[in-house]
Amino acid sequence: MKKNIFLLILLILGKILVVHSQGDWTPKADYGGTARSLSVGFSIGGKGYLGTGDDDGATTNSGKAFWEYDPVTNIWTQKANFGGSKRESAVGFSVGNFGYVGTGVGGLMGELLNDFWQYDPVSNTWTQKADLPGAPRKWASGFSIGDKGYLGFGDAGFNGLRKDFYEYDPATNTWTEKAQLGGKGRSSAGEFSMGGKGYVVGGAATPTGEPSRDLWEYDPSINQWIEKTTFPGIGRTAPIGFAIGEKGYYGTGQYYMNDVDAVNLNDYWEYDPISDSWIEKANLEGAPRDRSVGFAIGTKGYIGTGLSYDSACSCTENLKDFWEYTPDCIIPTGLITTNIKATSAKVNWAVEPGAQTYSVRYRTTGTVPWTKTTAITNFKKLAGLTPDTQYDWSVKSVCDAAANISSDWSATQNFTTKPLRLEEGSNESIALEVFPNPVSASATISFRTLEKSNATIDLFDLAARKIKTLFDENVEGGEYSLSFNRNELSDGIYFLRLRMTNENIMMKIVLE
Structure with a gap:
């Protein structure tokens, strides 16, 4: 039966309890190439990349064209054509400073594909890598976790909907088969990765395209899929997912009403892995669509093209x-007070990826005026305090100081300073410094600890993805330093985390 496609205004089902909390969508410069669908995208450093796909015959190379988006200038620049055969319905993701594209349908005869290619934005070149060892396929899912890539599932034609799943190691150019996806095989699902885990949502779970709503989390440390809270919205195929910090975002796509009429969607949802819960966010303000492209750059999400x-x-x-999504400016969590002394204390909270800075306020308990100060990372030392006195404090995220965008204040915390006495040694049990910062080519990372401990220093990008471990040793109390060379790291904002046995420090560094 021919399926008639038309746009419907969607009503939220009465059985679904929805908590509305809005982010903002902003239109950006249109994609630089021809209008298209079934493309791939990824981000590297501070740039986005979008290409391949189907432009309905408008050009002869739509399945190979590739463009770079710079969010700072809001400009698209055409890059080298994709190195493989023209294709659509492929998979794209980035690992470190390289992009990867593979599988899909195309070639000379419209065949299913399993080749795999690496893109180097510095040299603007494509290099063929080891083929995916499983069956050729389209509509597969892919994402990266740390320094590895992952690809699986999809529609393998006569071989059916797949559940197989593979890990790619760029360092050795090898694939390793991993645990199969729980639940049914599927194609055209949504996916994102964050916090060292990957997530796959929905997609077509039958050969006839019946959409699913199940959510699965992959933990590479134990090679296991774990089912999480079912997506509460409408089941769909060909949606888009991306992650910003420690939250996943999922939306758009299509479903068939009455098994006949295909309905495009423009709703968007946020998934919180800590609470394992979904919240509906602001609808995409552009046309409802499916088969589009999405990715995150820093603290922003992007979606564009599609059908x-x-x-x-x-x-x-x-x-x-092409649209930019700015998430809500979130109130910091994980508040704790450490290093409490007679005249000082250190207030700490979890990193909020959307925050440019933080505003901290404190006062003597029972008084009205607040003293306010600014923190550029997720802690602040409060000095000049009165001994043996109780203090209140709270913090808020400042996401855009120029536009006066900030979160509400956190719940008030309190602590009591110690009685006045002679104190020995440093005011901090641990400390972390980088010089110079910003970093041009290299820098020295220094840290201090007063106690015997295991010390680990990890480097994260602005999206909270771990890039590499710089230091991991057991140390005695004392001062330590190590050299940091940026090598192939792109310009942008990164975070260093010093993790000790009983305390963590997160510090922002800038590469330029």
Whole structure:
């Protein structure tokens, strides 16, 4: 039966309890190439990349064209064509400073593919890598965790919907088969990764395209899939997912109403892995769509291109619009007070990826005026305090100081300073420094601890993805230093985390 595609205004089902909390969508410069769908995208450093796909015959190389997006200038720049055969319905993701594209359907005869390619943005070149060892496929899912890539599932034609799953190691150019996805095989699912784990949501779970709503979490440390809270919205195929910090975002796509009419969607949802819960966010302000591209750059999400219904011609239309998503400015969590002394204390909280800085306020308990100060990382030393006195403090995220965008204040915490006495040694049990900062080519990382402990220094990007471990040793109390060379790391903001047995420090560094 021919399926008629039209746009419907969607009503949220009465059985679904929805908590509304809005982020913001902002239109950006249209994609630099022709309007298209079934493309791939990824981000490297502070840039986004989008290419391949189907432009409905508008050009002869739509399946190979690739463009770079710079969010600072809001400009698209055409890059080297994809190195493999033209294709659509492929998978794209980034690991470190390289992008990867593979699988899909295309070639000379429209065959299913399993080749795999690496993109180097510095040299603007493509290099073929080891083929995916499983069956050729389209509509697969892919993401990266740390220094590894992951690819699996998809539609393998006569071989059916797949559940197999593979890990790619760029250092050795090898694939290793991992645990199969729990639940049914599927294609055209949504995916994102954060916090050292990967997530796959929904997709087509039957050959006829029946959508699913199940959510699965992959933990590479134990090579296991764990089912999480089911997505509460409408089941869909060809959605888009991306992660910003420690939250996943999922939306758009399509479903068939009455098994006949294909309906495009523009709703968007946020998944919190800590509470294992979903919250509906602001709808994408562009046209409802499926088969689009999404990725995150720093603290922003991006979605563009895709396929949508055009009421002017009662037909489907490829899109080239491009949208930026700014998440809510979140109140910091994980508040704790450490290093409490007679005249000073250190207040700490969890890193909020959307925050440019933090505002901290404190006062003597029972008084009205607050003293306010600014913190550029997730802690602040409060000095000049009165001995043996109780203090209140709270903190808020400042996500855009120029636009006056900040979160609400956190719940008030309190602590009591110690009685006045002679204190020995440093005011801090641990400390972390980088010089110079910003970093041009290299820097010295110094840290101090007063106690015997295991010390680990990890480097994270702005999206809270671990790039590498710089130091991991058992140390005695004392001062230590190590050299840091940026090598191939792109310009941008990164975080260093010093993790000791009983305390952590997170510090922002800038590479320029």
